[in-house]
Amino acid sequence: MSQTHTRPMPTIRVIKLSKSYRVGRQAVPAVRGVTLDVPDGKIVTLLGPSGCGKSTTLRCIAGLERPDDGEIFFDQRPLFSRARGIAVPPEQRNVGMVFQSYAIWPHLTVFQNVAYPLQVRRLPPRQIAERVREVLALVGLLGLEDRPGPYLSGGQQQRVVLARALVYRPDVLLLDEPLSNLDAKVREQVREELRSLQRRLGITTLYVTHDQLEALGLSDVVAVMQAGGIVEMGSPQELYARPAHPFTASFLGEISFISGTAASADGDMVEVLTSCGLLHSLRSERALAGKPVVAGVRPEHVRLSRDRPRDQTNVLEGTVVSSLFEGTRVKCRVAVGEVTLLAYGDELFTLNERLYVSIEPKHLMLLPHLAG
CATH class of the missing domain: 2.40.50.140 (Nucleic acid-binding proteins)
Known part of the structure; x- marks a missing residue:
């Protein structure tokens, strides 16, 4: 993985995406006709309160949830289309996922945690070692390869998770509230590091958060969500200074x-x-x-x-x-x-x-x- 953008990254395109959950006999809408573009190499953030549908949208893009309707593309490659009967499984979408919970295996070292996705893909040991060292250098963890997971700080654990998501060179990066478990000072530091890393790699990124400062500080584009739909989209500066909707104005600060x-x-x-x-x-x-x-x-x-x-x-x-x-x-x-x-x-x-x-x-x- 080069430290600069050397290969074209796909544009994520979501068209009229809908998803409901069954609660008893009732269908409760979680996502209502969401249409969204994440341009090549940019970071777009879904921002909204709990229950607005932002994480469900992300999970549909990852293939972890099956939408009721709509379409999902990476460039021209369809990943989901109800009309055409297409539903590509998550393991074939080549996405890097970072969740709110660290999900670090405590019995494994930093190296072993990061190497796991490559071992599953049966890469040669030498290539695994090269890639792990490369991505650990990117996230500032070189030298900690042999440290067990429980002996890492919260910020270091989050860097391990990010390294594990990047080590197999995904086409897109999906992050679901990745900094919410960190204290305020560490969260600010990791946020700045994440933005710098995303710019260096040029990887197409969709980020989910309820935190306004994260959205404003990280994003090229912010999509404000409420009640399963997108209220409005724009640059952080545009939405903060000249929002078109009262909900956006109040939620952004x-x-x-x-x-x-x-x-x-x-x-x-x-x-x-x-x-x-x-x-x-x-x-x-x-x-x-x-x-x-x-x-x-x-x-x-x-x-x-x-x-x-x-x-x-x-x-x-x-x-x-x-x-x-x-x-x-x-x-x-x-x-x-x-x-x-x-x-x-x-x-x-x-x-x-x-x-x-x-x-x-x-x-x-x-x-x-x-x-x-």
């Missing part, structure tokens, strides 16, 4: 919502009538005059001050509800009428203190109002 009605538009700006007052945002196709909208703002874009800001468009008055020091920032909640806005800053305020809140129009995102 802290946000404050203000309900209102779109009013007149003037040039690049649109007015929104809210209970907090008149607000201005950049013109959006979601803001049709007279239609209800939801204005959203991230806490890092909410500015607080004791004096009224000059030459600011969106300025509101409010009262401090809470102000908490969290080390790298101060987390403050300010009540503006019936709405409570969250702000991140570097200054502590006192309870019930009167403040001015300002929001630049470019940071006020407009989203469709969803009934109920």
Whole structure:
């Protein structure tokens, strides 16, 4: 395995995938018509809460679950098609899988754990040794070949699992919540190492997580899932700054919502009538005059001050509800009428203190109002 992308990797293509489970006499949908592309050499993340269907989608692609309907391709090679009666077994799909549980055999050494898939494939011992050393070097475990599994740290165990998934040179890599058992500091380190490794290898990767930071930090593309379907897809930057759906906006990070009605538009700006007052945002196709909208703002874009800001468009008055020091920032909640806005800053305020809140129009995102 070269440390750079030297061979074309397949594009994963999923078309109208559906999967239900039987609970008694009832069929409970887990995946509802999912369509998804994972481009050659990219990492796409399925992000969503527990029970949204992301792991089931991944397991269908791996061949561990049989879909009810839809199609799955690696490039032009069909792996599943109900219409054509195709269902390629998992061992013939050449995928590397990493699960939430490490599944390291405690009675085997690091070398033996990583070598196992090659031994099953009956490769010559010399070739097995070469490949194992090569992949252990990739994941930073060279020199630990003889260490038993139980004597590894959590981060080292996860690297062993990753090495075992890569050692037989899979066409695609599928990862299902692989970092969830690590503590926060180790999880951040392994996340950075995983992204660097994926870029060096150029392997097509589908990643599943409920962790927003993992999705934002690892992915070329994020697919946000809810109730068995994909809500929307886009780059991490696009989905965080300009989501099209309130669920995406709230799931990708802290946000404050203000309900209102779109009013007149003037040039690049649109007015929104809210209970907090008149607000201005950049013109959006979601803001049709007279239609209800939801204005959203991230806490890092909410500015607080004791004096009224000059030459600011969106300025509101409010009262401090809470102000908490969290080390790298101060987390403050300010009540503006019936709405409570969250702000991140570097200054502590006192309870019930009167403040001015300002929001630049470019940071006020407009989203469709969803009934109920």
